[in-house]
Amino acid sequence: MFKEKNLSPRQLALFTALVLSVPIGIGFFAFGGHSWREAIVSCVVICAGSYALILYIIQRFIYRKLKLIYKFIYQTKASKKQETYYKYILPQKSIDEVREDVEAWGKQKRREIELLKRNETFRKEFLQNLSHEFKTPVFAIQGYIETLLQGAMDEHEMAERFLKKAQRNVERLSHLIQDLDEISRLERGELKLHRSNFVIQDLVREVYESLSLLAEPMRITLQIKKGCEAPLNVWADQEKIRQVLINLVDNAVKYGRQNGNVTASLYNTDGQNILVEISDDGMGIPESALGRIFERFYRTPAGRGRDITGSGLGLAICKHIIEAHGHNIHVRSTEDVGTTIGFTLASREAERTRKP
Numbered sequence: 001m002f003k004e005k006n007l008s009p010r011q012l013a014l015f016t017a018l019v020l021s022v023p024i025g026i027g028f029f030a031f032g033g034h035s036w037r038e039a040i041v042s043c044v045v046i047c048a049g050s051y052a053l054i055l056y057i058i059q060r061f062i063y064r065k066l067k068l069i070y071k072f073i074y075q076t077k078a079s080k081k082q083e084t085y086y087k088y089i090l091p092q093k094s095i096d097e098v099r100e101d102v103e104a105w106g107k108q109k110r111r112e113i114e115l116l117k118r119n120e121t122f123r124k125e126f127l128q129n130l131s132h133e134f135k136t137p138v139f140a141i142q143g144y145i146e147t148l149l150q151g152a153m154d155e156h157e158m159a160e161r162f163l164k165k166a167q168r169n170v171e172r173l174s175h176l177i178q179d180l181d182e183i184s185r186l187e188r189g190e191l192k193l194h195r196s197n198f199v200i201q202d203l204v205r206e207v208y209e210s211l212s213l214l215a216e217p218m219r220i221t222l223q224i225k226k227g228c229e230a231p232l233n234v235w236a237d238q239e240k241i242r243q244v245l246i247n248l249v250d251n252a253v254k255y256g257r258q259n260g261n262v263t264a265s266l267y268n269t270d271g272q273n274i275l276v277e278i279s280d281d282g283m284g285i286p287e288s289a290l291g292r293i294f295e296r297f298y299r300t301p302a303g304r305g306r307d308i309t310g311s312g313l314g315l316a317i318c319k320h321i322i323e324a325h326g327h328n329i330h331v332r333s334t335e336d337v338g339t340t341i342g343f344t345l346a347s348r349e350a351e352r353t354r355k356p
């Protein structure tokens with residue numbers, strides 16, 4: 001009728017009382033010379049008495065302690081609801097159910113501790129990276145200023161060279177601070193998307209326009225792939241997507257090759273999603289680094305050598321923005337062949353069908 005393992009305190013008391021009283025009643029009848037009436041009465045009296053006693057002992061010595069354990073687990077002063085729980089529900093629970101509750105609590109605590117530990121490692125790495133990123137330009141600036149003060153200032157050409165180098169490092173610091181500011185805002189969850197409908201090709205052209213000065217010295221052509229010109233409407237935060245495209249095109253130029261090409265391809269994949277890809281024919285990314293480029297501060301050694309003003313935060317920012325739109329960003333690359341970084345966005349049709 002009931003599983004022995006899952007007995008509630010009342011069932012346990014009744015079970016034990018019966019185990020005690022029935023043999024005693026039989027003993028009274030068989031060996032004590034009592035009538036069967038007397039045997040039954042004594043059996044009932046013993047059963048009732050031991051039931052009450054056992055239940056009292058269980059309640060007093062075990063369930064009161066369990067109540068304390070529950071109070072400790074929930075770490076709160078008992079609310080009305082909990083008082084009801086302790087009074088009516090807890091006494092119904094078997095010891096096994098209590099064990100399950102405690103185990104579940106233990107598991108939850110373990111998860112919380114793991115999360116705290118992970119955050120701690122994350123924080124340490126972040127600080128380490130941050131100090132490293134700041135140290136390099138600040139020491140460089142310090143070096144140039146010292147050299148200038150030690151006499152280089154008197155030679156006009158040399159002074160100008162050092163000042164230009166110092167200026168590049170100040171630029172790097174300023175980029176770093178801007179990116180840090182941006183990523184910390186994103187990570188605090190303050191990213192509010194202001195979605196609208198716009199034609200993605202128009203935005204790509206605007207971004208190309210704004211970065212044309214960067215591409216010119218390397219004679220890199222910024223283009224939209226043939227066959228991808230038909231306007232595609234997307235439903236997204238235009239300014240945030242502009243920021244993503246600027247980052248991707250900026251990377252494609254910085255890590256691109258002299259006289260190379262940067263190509264944007266735009267496809268409507270299934271009526272619901274628009275795929276945007278920015279490809280270059282530059283230095284590429286080693287396979288071992290492909291999984292890491294979206295991490296904060298990660299830069300490949302070759303990339304670091306090529307561009308001193310980067311912060312390694314650009315792609316981390318892009319990833320945040322695309323994921324906030326509920327989409328993904330991905331990379332394909334081969335060293336010395338080129339890189340393609342792509343992401344999807346909702347098409348205007350997807351937005352139309354979503355609304356009832």
Ligand SMILES: Nc1ncnc2c1ncn2[C@@H]1O[C@H](COP(=O)(O)OP(=O)(O)O)[C@@H](O)[C@H]1O
Nearest residue numbers: 251252255299300303310311312313314315339
């Ligand atoms: N188009 C690309 N070609 C080659 N390497 C790239 C490209 N885009 C990104 N990377 C690599 O990924 C790293 C991270 O990019 P990002 O977060 O934008 O940082 P940053 O541009 O400041 O270096 C770069 O330092 C570079 O090593």
Ligand SMILES: [Mg+2]
Nearest residue numbers: 247251314315
């Ligand atoms: Mg970048």
